[in-house]
Amino acid sequence: MNPATELLLSALILLGAVFTLIGSIGLARLRDFYTRLHGPTKASTLGVGSLLIASALYFSLTEPGISLHEVLVTLFLFITAPVSAHLLAKAALHLKLHSLARRPEQNNED
Amino acid sequence: MKRWLPHPILSLVLALVWLLLVNELSIGQLVLGALLGLLLPLFTRRFWPDPLCIRRPATLARFVGLVLHDIIVANFQVARLILGRPEALQPAFIVVPLALKTDIAISLLANTICLTPGTLTAELAADRSHLLIHALNAPDPASVVDEIKTRYEAPLKEIFESC
Numbered sequence: 001m002n003p004a005t006e007l008l009l010s011a012l013i014l015l016g017a018v019f020t021l022i023g024s025i026g027l028a029r030l031r032d033f034y035t036r037l038h039g040p041t042k043a044s045t046l047g048v049g050s051l052l053i054a055s056a057l058y059f060s061l062t063e064p065g066i067s068l069h070e071v072l073v074t075l076f077l078f079i080t081a082p083v084s085a086h087l088l089a090k091a092a093l094h095l096k097l098h099s100l101a102r103r104p105e106q107n108n109e110d
Numbered sequence: 111m112k113r114w115l116p117h118p119i120l121s122l123v124l125a126l127v128w129l130l131l132v133n134e135l136s137i138g139q140l141v142l143g144a145l146l147g148l149l150l151p152l153f154t155r156r157f158w159p160d161p162l163c164i165r166r167p168a169t170l171a172r173f174v175g176l177v178l179h180d181i182i183v184a185n186f187q188v189a190r191l192i193l194g195r196p197e198a199l200q201p202a203f204i205v206v207p208l209a210l211k212t213d214i215a216i217s218l219l220a221n222t223i224c225l226t227p228g229t230l231t232a233e234l235a236a237d238r239s240h241l242l243i244h245a246l247n248a249p250d251p252a253s254v255v256d257e258i259k260t261r262y263e264a265p266l267k268e269i270f271e272s273c
Contacts, residue, residue, distance in 0.1 A: 025192060029196050032201070038230060039192060041225075042185060042228065045225060068133060081225070082221040082231070083221070085230055086230070089232040100199075103203065104205065104242055
């Protein structure tokens, strides 16, 4: 690998690590359950995303053939992350957890 | 045709996912992928009562690009909010009235909302008239509703509900 690719890959990995870290910091810093949900579901999509791009590039460049596993990881991640966030939020609403935002009227609670 | 291949797009996606999973392109794996794509939709037929209809591939491609772009922008915004002053955030529950009718379009909209700028889908009304979303920082809830409706809902309606 030439230095330029190495630089690009390192930048992607660092970016990924930074965003994953920020997602976790969000868990600690934000103040109610609903806002905490935002940290890991958002800030980590780009975090994991750039790590996966770096991985795909690295293995495509260093080994014969192209590596496409990472596309699948991205796909599964983007399908499952919102669903789990949605279910957690729904459960929290159902349990009437403390919320900083004004809670909506519970007119269609089942 | 309809009987043995009820969901051609699903079959194609399944075969493609299989090839990506084994990470190799050979005749054997192609046959296996095609077999999976043929059999799984047949066995899970009751899970997909409605045929999928996709119109305007150009709009679909533009929508995917838009969402990817928004995810990247959203990450920077959320990162700034998290590292800024959490006390100053104005989280809010917002009701978004739905114009979409089909299951696939509604679930895609809900997922898109979950993936993009500081918003989270919390609940879908039992009669499907609106979505309840939670915003991380929404000083102006009306503009959030407006953005979701024009940016995401309009193209989804065009793609999945024009036939």
